[in-house]
Amino acid sequence: MKPLIYKTKQMENKLILKRYKVPEDLLMDILRILFGNNIKHQIIGIQERQNIVLLNVNFDLNSIKSREAKENMEGILTDYSEYMKGLLGDTVLMLDEEDDENEF
Amino acid sequence: MESTCLHCGEHFTAIRSSKKYCSDNCKQMAYFKRNGLVLSGTTELEPSLKMPVVSVKPVTTDEVNVKYDKEKDTVKYANEELNVKYDKDERSEFEFVPLADAEEEEEETEIAESNNVREIEKDTQKVEPIKSSLNIEKEQQEENEPRYKWINSKLISLIEKKYEQNSGGVKIKASFDYWEYEDAKRIVWVNTRFRCLAEGLIKLSNYSRIDQHTLLCITDAFKRLVTSTTFNRLPNDYPFKELIIELFLGLNKTLEEKRHLKMLAFKLTKERKAQLICIRHQLMLHTSEIKFTEIDFVEEKPHQEKAQQFISNKNETEKKSDWRYRFEALKKQGLLKSQQQNKAT
Numbered sequence: 001m002k003p004l005i006y007k008t009k010q011m012e013n014k015l016i017l018k019r020y021k022v023p024e025d026l027l028m029d030i031l032r033i034l035f036g037n038n039i040k041h042q043i044i045g046i047q048e049r050q051n052i053v054l055l056n057v058n059f060d061l062n063s064i065k066s067r068e069a070k071e072n073m074e075g076i077l078t079d080y081s082e083y084m085k086g087l088l089g090d091t092v093l094m095l096d097e098e099d100d101e102n103e104f
Numbered sequence: 105m106e107s108t109c110l111h112c113g114e115h116f117t118a119i120r121s122s123k124k125y126c127s128d129n130c131k132q133m134a135y136f137k138r139n140g141l142v143l144s145g146t147t148e149l150e151p152s153l154k155m156p157v158v159s160v161k162p163v164t165t166d167e168v169n170v171k172y173d174k175e176k177d178t179v180k181y182a183n184e185e186l187n188v189k190y191d192k193d194e195r196s197e198f199e200f201v202p203l204a205d206a207e208e209e210e211e212e213t214e215i216a217e218s219n220n221v222r223e224i225e226k227d228t229q230k231v232e233p234i235k236s237s238l239n240i241e242k243e244q245q246e247e248n249e250p251r252y253k254w255i256n257s258k259l260i261s262l263i264e265k266k267y268e269q270n271s272g273g274v275k276i277k278a279s280f281d282y283w284e285y286e287d288a289k290r291i292v293w294v295n296t297r298f299r300c301l302a303e304g305l306i307k308l309s310n311y312s313r314i315d316q317h318t319l320l321c322i323t324d325a326f327k328r329l330v331t332s333t334t335f336n337r338l339p340n341d342y343p344f345k346e347l348i349i350e351l352f353l354g355l356n357k358t359l360e361e362k363r364h365l366k367m368l369a370f371k372l373t374k375e376r377k378a379q380l381i382c383i384r385h386q387l388m389l390h391t392s393e394i395k396f397t398e399i400d401f402v403e404e405k406p407h408q409e410k411a412q413q414f415i416s417n418k419n420e421t422e423k424k425s426d427w428r429y430r431f432e433a434l435k436k437q438g439l440l441k442s443q444q445q446n447k448a449t
Contacts, residue, residue: 023310025377029257037252051312068252076257083263083381086388087306 014061019044019095020073023088024051026080030073037069110134262378263385279390287339292391294338297329297401298348299387300394302380305351309372316359316366321396323359326352328401344383 022030034041034057045054057073060066077093107118111130125131135141171180279288279295304322308314329335330352338345362368372380 025259025310026257029255029259033255036255048312050310065252068254072252072255076255076260079260080257083260083385084306085385086393087303087310087384 016059016061018057018059018070020055020057020077021047021093021095022053022055022077023080023093024053026076027053029076030055033069033072037065039066039069111137259374259378262374263382266379266382283339290334290338291342293334293403294329294342294344294348295387295391296394297325297399298344299384299391300396300399301325301329301351302384302387304396305372306377306380306384308370309377312369313367314370316362316368319355319359319362319368319370323352323355325396325399325401326355332401332403334403347379347383 020030033039040058042056043053044056046052047054057070059070074094081088081093105118105121106115107123108115109126109130110124111134112126114126116126125134172178173180279291282288283291301322304325308318308322326348330349335345335348358370
């Protein structure tokens with residue numbers, strides 16, 4: 001009988017939940033990323049006045065595709081924030097889970 | 105019963121039929137050999153431990169099949185089925201993975217294989233399979249997943265395109281280096297106000313609805329800018345002159361068409377929005393910020409006029425002071441005269 005080899009299997013939970021505020025200008029691009037890569041997401045609120053959508057997105061960091069999609073999304077939101085500096089007011093596009101969603 | 109040791113080949117008397125080795129030592133050495141381990145202090149196998157190549161299967165030995173069932177997680181030893189014992193927590197971290205497939209394992213449990221001489225150089229190769237199996241798994245996972253297609257935002261691509269096309273950036277950065285002093289002053293005046301109005305337009309386009317009064321205010325502000333003397337005295341190579349006029353005309357037209365509505369949707373085309381964001385981003389770096397509520401269109405006077413005004417103001421003050429002095433003097437005289445007259449009467 002050949003010797004058995006131990007193989008480590010990382011069972012740490014690499015599923016993360018990220019929350020984003022997506023303005024109307026970027027909504028189609030973001031949805032294209034989410035639908036195109038079958039990434040689980042949920043629209044949890046809409047701010048009608050400023051046309052902003054609050055999204056919860058589940059990323060599986062074990063998947064390369066999911067990681068790339070996260071990078072793609074955050075890149076777009078970061079670039080937009082940079083160009084719109086001072087125009088978005090206090091609105092932050094990438095939120096932590098603890099942030100309040102009262103305005104929604 | 106007579107039996108032959110599978111390790112050293114010596115004949116020995118075994119009590120049970122399944123006994124394979126003559127001693128515990130041989131049993132241990134066989135285990136080391138199977139797993140490619142070497143006793144410390146030894147560099148190669150001792151000649152006595154080297155197994156002769158046996159081409160014929162010994163008749164007396166019993167073949168024992170050991171098979172690992174991954175699905176059931178059991179080991180089949182001879183006719184017994186044994187459960188693999190380990191803690192559940194540990195099980196979550198480690199997974200026993202047999203190297204080969206089940207079919208190959210049946211062949212490899214033959215005794216002939218265990219009689220082959222293994223060299224020490226092969227020991228180093230034992231470490232690599234662990235890493236390579238991990239790498240192979242990762243590669244397979246990558247191969248199975250289709251390649252990710254990067255998506256660029258249309259709006260941001262447009263903004264970057266406008267940045268490349270827009271030559272205004274160079275002139276805006278150093279207005280006083282590029283233009284004459286008076287022209288540069290006018291440009292700075294116009295840029296400050298245009299930045300404020302562009303920001304206003306961008307913000308309004310993000311709202312779902314705006315009221316007519318807001319539209320009226322911003323249109324009026326554009327009108328004041330466009331009709332100001334400073335704007336009309338701008339140099340011909342000022343990059344945003346046509347754009348400002350276009351925006352004013354567009355706003356005016358919208359206001360006339362939507363005059364009957366109290367609330368209306370104000371939207372810019374993606375191209376127009378990208379252009380405004382690009383220009384505003386450039387102006388932001390080199391122009392001071394004014395709030396829309398604080399914006400004014402008090403025109404910047406040229407230097408000569410300012411100097412003349414200063415002089416005339418100074419003369420006037422001097423005159424005033426002179427006149428007062430004279431007035432007081434006359435008054436005194438008048439008073440004196442009147443007093444004199446009074447005295448006379």
